[in-house]
Amino acid sequence: MKITVIGSGYVGLVTGACLAEIGHQVMCFDVDKNKISTLREGKIPIYEPGLDELVVKNIKKERLLFTDNVEDSVAFGSVQFIAVGTPSGEDGSADLNYVLKAAENIGKHMAEQKYIINKSTVPVGTAEKVKTTINAQLKTRGKDIKFDVISNPEFLKEGAAIDDFMKPARIIIGIENQECKPAMEELYAPFQKNHDKIVYMDVPSAELTKYAANCMLAVRISFMNELSRLAEVVGADIDSVRKGIGSDPRIGFNFLYAGVGYGGSCFPKDVKALIRTGRQNEVGLEVVEAAERANKNQKKFFGDKVKKYFGSSISGKKIAVWGLAFKPNTDDMREAPSLDVIADLETQGCTFSVFDPVSMTEAKKVLASSKVKYCQNQAETLDGADALIVFTEWSEFKALDFEMLSKKMKGKAIFDGRNIYDGKVVRRNGFEYFGIGKK
Numbered sequence: 199m200k201i202t203v204i205g206s207g208y209v210g211l212v213t214g215a216c217l218a219e220i221g222h223q224v225m226c227f228d229v230d231k232n233k234i235s236t237l238r239e240g241k242i243p244i245y246e247p248g249l250d251e252l253v254v255k256n257i258k259k260e261r262l263l264f265t266d267n268v269e270d271s272v273a274f275g276s277v278q279f280i281a282v283g284t285p286s287g288e289d290g291s292a293d294l295n296y297v298l299k300a301a302e303n304i305g306k307h308m309a310e311q312k313y314i315i316n317k318s319t320v321p322v323g324t325a326e327k328v329k330t331t332i333n334a335q336l337k338t339r340g341k342d343i344k345f346d347v348i349s350n351p352e353f354l355k356e357g358a359a360i361d362d363f364m365k366p367a368r369i370i371i372g373i374e375n376q377e378c379k380p381a382m383e384e385l386y387a388p389f390q391k392n393h394d395k396i397v398y399m400d401v402p403s404a405e406l407t408k409y410a411a412n413c414m415l416a417v418r419i420s421f422m423n424e425l426s427r428l429a430e431v432v433g434a435d436i437d438s439v440r441k442g443i444g445s446d447p448r449i450g451f452n453f454l455y456a457g458v459g460y461g462g463s464c465f466p467k468d469v470k471a472l473i474r475t476g477r478q479n480e481v482g483l484e485v486v487e488a489a490e491r492a493n494k495n496q497k498k499f500f501g502d503k504v505k506k507y508f509g510s511s512i513s514g515k516k517i518a519v520w521g522l523a524f525k526p527n528t529d530d531m532r533e534a535p536s537l538d539v540i541a542d543l544e545t546q547g548c549t550f551s552v553f554d555p556v557s558m559t560e561a562k563k564v565l566a567s568s569k570v571k572y573c574q575n576q577a578e579t580l581d582g583a584d585a586l587i588v589f590t591e592w593s594e595f596k597a598l599d600f601e602m603l604s605k606k607m608k609g610k611a612i613f614d615g616r617n618i619y620d621g622k623v624v625r626r627n628g629f630e631y632f633g634i635g636k637k
């Protein structure tokens with residue numbers, strides 16, 4: 199099939215590369231001209247394992263094209279994926295400007311029947327707005343062209359995006375016209391071979407499913423984070439509790455890790471947007487609101503541990519930081535908890551020497567502080583440090599070299615925001631250990 203992907207960010211680029219890989223002809227469009235020229239050279243502007251190989255391979259095979267020309271992009275695909283950003287607006291609702299601009303462009307330039315598939319995460323009712331926007335443009339042009347707006351939310355995880363796209367647990371497709379089904383089957387045919395992955399539903403249900411999934415995961419994390427605070431007070435260990443409840447098949451082990459709080463480009467904004475949808479419809483979503491509050495508290499709670507440790511002598515303390523991104527295997531710094539905790543400790547007079555294996559360039563754009571020194575490696579951050587904070591559970595951070603830590607650090611405190619170390623081992627090696635939800 200001939201497919202256009204509008205927006206070439208984390209979701210658009212992965213969608214385009216993967217659909218090209220399974221044999222479709224794909225054109226990726228973006229309004230960011232620099233991004234498109236970088237991509238045309240086979241260079242990837244984001245860090246996503248395996249994506250560069252896939253893009254280069256499919257450019258060579260002439261199945262993957264990039265354009266910044268809107269008319270070409272609309273003319274190319276009978277399928278037009280919308281995969282642009284939906285950041286939080288000022289009131290917490292999803293900002294639909296980019297989605298509606300993409301719809302407007304389609305309406306302005308389409309000359310034949312299209313399937314408009316929305317992959318961006320959008321509130322219920324957005325497909326209707328997309329339809330209205332396209333119709334308005336067609337009316338202005340005096341054209342009557344058939345099109346369908348389909349909701350197909352994306353569930354990929356940054357850091358494992360290719361695998362998630364290529365081996366989806368499910369493909370949610372919201373349609374209002376049953377005649378769209380054959381085209382959807384053709385589009386996703388290779389994923390359907392083993393068993394049916396497509397789950398058809400109506401459009402509002404598909405739009406809501408995406409928020410339901412992310413908010414459920416955020417609730418699980420916040421639940422464990424709150425329990426971790428209680429565990430510390432009552433002398434329990436949150437990891438033992440996790441194992442204890444995770445073994446119940448009704449609960450399962452995933453997304454039960456206590457930590458410094460959730461972040462990233464999706465959970466925080468999707469939680470906010472669902473709360474907003476609830477309020478607009480006068481339906482209180484108290485569980486989701488509590489999850490958001492608990493997440494905010496968790497980041498503060500972690501910063502408070504550091505403050506409590508140093509007490510009144512905190513000003514001037516030098517903190518080594520390992521990991522900045524909200525999770526490993528991504529350079530995405532959007533809403534990373536490290537940003538809040540560093541900002542909080544900076545107000546106390548701390549300075550920071552930081553290292554992340556891939557997110558340093560992105561971090562420099564959002565960590566405005568002059569109190570931050572960017573280091574080349576883990577070891578360099580430790581020189582003269584009074585404490586070490588770990589924000590991201592990168593594999594390369596998981597084994598501690600205590601000899602190096604002792605030689606380089608001035609202080610003895612390790613704050614483990616992801617519970618990756620065994621406190622007993624850390625203490626045996628002469629350091630003080632502060633995990634989350636640990637005795």
Ligand SMILES: NC(=O)c1ccc[n+]([C@@H]2O[C@H](COP(=O)([O-])OP(=O)(O)OC[C@H]3O[C@@H](n4cnc5c(N)ncnc54)[C@H](O)[C@@H]3O)[C@@H](O)[C@H]2O)c1
Nearest residue numbers: 205207208209228229230282283284296299300318319352
């Ligand atoms: N990042 C994730 O892990 C993830 C996972 C699932 C769903 N989503 C959702 O997918 C959507 C996209 O997220 P993302 O992380 O890929 O965003 P992103 O910011 O990485 O990419 C969005 C891209 O769209 C481009 N763009 C904006 N307006 C445009 C327009 N009118 N025409 C063409 N291009 C335009 C931007 O220049 C940018 O390159 C969001 O709704 C997000 O919630 C994201």
